[in-house]
Amino acid sequence: MATLMDVSALNARITSGQRTVLLDVRWALGDPDGRAHYLREHIPGAVYVDLPTELAEPADPARGRHPLPPTEKLQEAARGWGICEGDVVVAYDDAGSTSAARLWWMLRNAGFGSVYLLDGGLAAWRGAGLPLKEGLEQSAPGDVTITDGGMPVIDAAKAAEWAAYGVLLDARAGERYRGEIEPVDPRAGHIPGAVSAPTTGNLDDGGRFLPAEELRLRFARLGVNAATPTAAYCGSGVTAAHEIAALEIAGITAALFPGSFSEWSNDASRPVATGAAPG
Template sequence: MTREAVLITASELAQRLAADAPVAILDVRWQLSEPDGRAAYEGGHIPGAVYVSLEDDLSDHKFSGRGRHPLPSGRSIEAAGRRWGITEGTPVVVYDDWNRAGSSRAWWVLSAAGLRDVRILDGGLSAWIAAGGELESGTVTPEHGDVVVGYDDLYAGALPTLDAEGAAALGARLLDARAPERFRGEVEPVDAVGGHIPGARNAPSTGLLGDDGRFLPDADLVRLLGDADGVYCGSGVTASVVLAALASVGVDAALYPGSWSEWSSNSGLPVAVGPE
């Protein structure tokens, strides 16, 4: 992939809307401390954007033992995509208002389901506002779409994934997208055990963004990420930010969907603490 295939700027999106070009816009607001972003969406969103719940639509919590945010099935994404108004062949733009976490998760899930034209709004909602973009309030209910997904099992979908054994085998080619203090095991606000997968390197997802919330230039991303074949985080959400950054510079790395929440729940797996 290239940067242009993964990301779209606010000005590019505005031009598409001004030209009345087909596009499905999804608002994926989510934060670890505030997982339900519907109220924020209803208070003001990009015109025409449909709200997407990361917890309900981009995860399937009926699975146990697969971490805090198990991947949904392709069939559920197809049904949701049609509800969001996505029609076959229509470009999709996803955005959020917090560290590109929600939008990157949507980008990964939709791409893994087989959608070929999904892009993240670089800089998120703040970039749209900074570019002079207008907001509308309330809820958008689009006409039903007809999108068809190509994969039912996203663990074996269009994008590569890892299980615990595969993640352990990567060593330093495995990146941990969490904050440094969580990686080192100094604090762990969510999961039962602190630390990281032995051999992994720390590449905090927030360190890949500039002060304006946009992804850093390609040269900086290459320098920060180096050689990587896989990425994990706490539960497979912020790892998608790192995967998007890697994809934007032409590196196709795999997601460990269960991530630390799955790994740390298995007492038989080793835990490393401290720096790399």
């Protein structure tokens, strides 16, 4: 199952009139203005998806900063974006797919197979000299039926023991993993036993995913291969989806810890490690 679509393939679909649901998922930690960025310019035909309200429930210390929404809420949102049964969906952002991957993972988890990340996102589209549009776009309501359980997940109890028999990857920036800074969560550091694997290491200088072989080598250096039980977390379960997409490109299946460190660090009974070693 393909994970990525490149700009030339997307443009070919659009110009040939092939039905494509294009979703703009611009969001970044510390930048709440994704909708304003979208209104200023976006790929023609793209519908805006608001990550905090449509791809997450309100923050809950017991579930993290971006808890996964219930199936019925996601189905309502997906129909509002115009997704119908059998559609091809392409998600993009302007941050190396780190927010678009949340939508990719959620739709895959919901049993929707034909969903892709636009490799390189808006920057690649812009770099190819292709047209941009301003203002709000809407689609006719869709009829897609959403399920659950299409992707593996783990909870905090599983995360606590994962390193005993597999590899738990921490997708946050290295300084957050080491506990040198923590801008949003109550404690600094990482889940004991986790290995630092910042999502930035999945991308080239242009914000595109590294080729599959390079990603395999990257993860092999972290102790991961196709036979290794692998799971990933980040701050709130958003960029960890990017790690899972990169692992899939490399031919490796990995589970997501949806609550991630925001859930873990809110539970005072759970230990937190600091420094460069897994601990």
